[in-house]
Amino acid sequence: MTEYYAISATGYDIGSNSIASALDHQRRTTVAQMERMLVKPTDEYIFSKRGHMVRNRALLAAMTNKQSNEDGTLSDEEITWLTRRAKDGFGIVTTAASHVSELGKGWVGEMGVWSDNHIEGLTKLASNLKQHGSLSLVQIFHGGMKAPFEINNVIPACPSKMMNESTGKLLARALDNAEIYRLIEEFSDAAKRCEDAGFDGVEIHGAHSYLISQFLGLKTNRRKDEFGGSLENRFRFLKEIILSIRNKTSENFLVAVRISPKIGTIGISIEESLEVTKMLCEMDIDMFHLSCWDAFEELEGGQNLTKLFKPLVPETIAYASTGAIWSTADANWLMDQGADFVGVARVGIANPDWAQGLADSDYNPKRPPFTRDELAAADLSPVFIDYMTMWKDFVQD
């Protein structure tokens, strides 16, 4: 980035050169720093590479809601829930995690994008989101070893064979090389369907221990071929998915990627995630999304995750971060750490108009638990409300 300096607008009348330079030294700041201080969550954002404009920095993060039909098609309830968040002002609306392969399904009621039969419902949703002014993303994923036998009737698959060490039970078989290449095609076929349906882009779900993160994780990927071993090889699955999506979709289709900074259980460390981020940001992606769960978590030396990853994300790529954001003060703080987009999940469930609330600097909406009536008023169906009872202290029964 070219660094040049600007004097802050304090109204000082600079008299002599020496005073000017002393004052200038005190007050000058890089333009990038000034921009960050001035940018607010209510400000517009333009995806510089493709020209899409977003009306504000509020991003509804992907949320599984169990409302899809058995065959993965969207239900009216799911369309209503997401449309409401667009109507009430979110800049970006992301769908729930949606499986790209028939056998990649992780749970009942999951949205699917693996068949052309899904396009009709996707088209209706994309059209609603656009009509209400939100930029729309479908989150695409595959459960891998978390696509259970009970759901798919086949043994789950993972980069490497996984056993339960205490019971000796087979948890997942290893994918063969040809299957991996087929999966890459399935990811990009799914993205193409999303584009055909009218979505602005996809978010590739490389977080939370599903198939893509199983490739990245040292414990779940012990392969010896081009998809295992070095981090560069473990990154290859994600890299090939991005390349394949870019090949099959048009130039202005947005590609976002979400990763987790650390997942001990499958062998993902912060150090390696920083390297993955570097490799990702050298590719033609539009948004990098860090899933923190708790953005306020203090790392060694007083550091936080959002700030730690920020220097790796160039200005040409939007930076979204998510985790435990609730108030306008929280959103401002996240942007001060370097985020371009403030991702939220739980606060957007009870507050569809959260993005509008950000115009008030004191906005700090009520926290859970919420009554069933409150959630129904926010356009959650009984199925979704029942699911939310699984999230500790969210629903007041």
Ligand SMILES: Cc1cc2nc3c(=O)[nH]c(=O)nc-3n(C[C@H](O)[C@H](O)[C@H](O)COP(=O)(O)O)c2cc1C
């Ligand atoms: C009900 C629910 C469902 C979720 N489903 C997904 C999902 O499908 N994909 C995903 O990447 N994250 C999912 N998440 C995680 C959220 O996107 C988000 O990262 C997390 O909840 C932290 O943000 P919050 O503190 O604003 O809730 C889900 C979270 C919730 C509460």
